[in-house]
Amino acid sequence: HYSFFPGTPVWPQGRRDLSFAFLPANELSDEAKAVFVSAFQKWSTVIPMTFTETTSFDSADIKIGFYTGDHGDGEPFDGVLGTLAHAFSPPSGRFHLDSDENWVIGGDISTSSLTSAIDLESVAVHEIGHLLGLGHSSVEESIMYPTITSKTKKVDLAIDDVQGIQTLY
Template sequence: MEFMKVLFMASFCVIVCEGINTRELFSPKLSNKSVESAWECFKNLTGAQRGDTSKAMIILKHYFQKFGYLSISDGENVTEEFDEMTESAIKMYQQNFGLKVTGKLDEQTVTQLMTPRCGREDVMKFNGSKTGSYGMKHYTYFPGSPRWSVNRRHLTYAFDPDNEVPEITQTDMQTVFASAFHRWAAVIPVTFRETDDFPSADIKIGFFYGSHGDGYPFDGVLGILAHSFAPEDGRLHFDGAESWTVNLEYNSAMTAIDLESVATHEIGHILGLGHSSIKEAIMYPTLPARTRKINLQNDDVRGVQGLYGSNPK
């Protein structure tokens, strides 16, 4: 299983970014040095500005499209040119992440672009227009502010028995998710209970590789960590290719991703929250490797209580 996981990671990275050493990636004893992030090729864009050309620019444009900063029509020819639309997308991205707004791919911007992150958009679309995220200062909601209905406030969750990861034991998995759900339940009148009945669970949790049938493929190590869907969908998917851990003290891998941190973030989406531009917030889009971030901040609490109200005193 572990060797097959490495094979997938290698083949996908070759498709996404050029210039990766596939010979090292195919080693079953994968070292920290041999692992390239899904967006490693963005390093080649450092210093780029309007008028420049690069093959990596095509990947960057699709990145911006995915996260809501750039609109690309079906069938549109995506070029290698750093054009006016790309410059505008970069400025919007820099604004949202609190970076110096230059419209250029300076080192700080490229570093942020390469940081592992959630697969949900930063800029939500309302009736075809981008609203509420350019220069956003706090929490956001999905279009229409969906939430779980009043008669569905006692939610069940279950783990997909066919889509697990071997490095996390069942006990650890249960402990991590119970803790993550509890944080949200502590501030809103919604409860969560684990069930063994996966088909009927309100929230369905699984680990997947690459394209897995929901239209949002994963991309390998240190790219998109996970994604989930607005209420009342309930799907919560993690990229099985990541180096998941429940204890960073006992995992020395430079690529290690804290499962509880990502789970807590994705549950926020399950409840209806979009991304926040406040770096300390759980709903901030990115999470560097070897980072633990599990405590709800005021921005997270205000956002979710705006949907569900607060717990009775």
């Protein structure tokens, strides 16, 4: 079953069109950016919220950045595997990913030669759930289940994820 953060923080009423931006220094490829767009769409199809890219990182509601190790928020990354990414509860909008992971975009990850390959979209859909206010779920099929196996892809919302997010928005 789905859960929320303590105190059930959400984006306030009236904040239904959120902007997101990529850390300019990361110089992400269009292909990588498209993964995040697709991940946002999974959620925007089931709730009355939209997510629009802006080039202004500082003023964006949701700030997406890849970082290595200690990056100044008290939650350092740890190299390959372990923590892959983290996102803070609403209305923080901070969405950080560990640069040291072997991120895979698209294609068939199950045949990747890297044992530590991690599907970027799977992690993005999960972290956006956190950004919107979902905690972890006890339902194994759900996006918000707190375990991901390397070399697997899980990008479609389960009924449990939909019920959880529709309770919030």
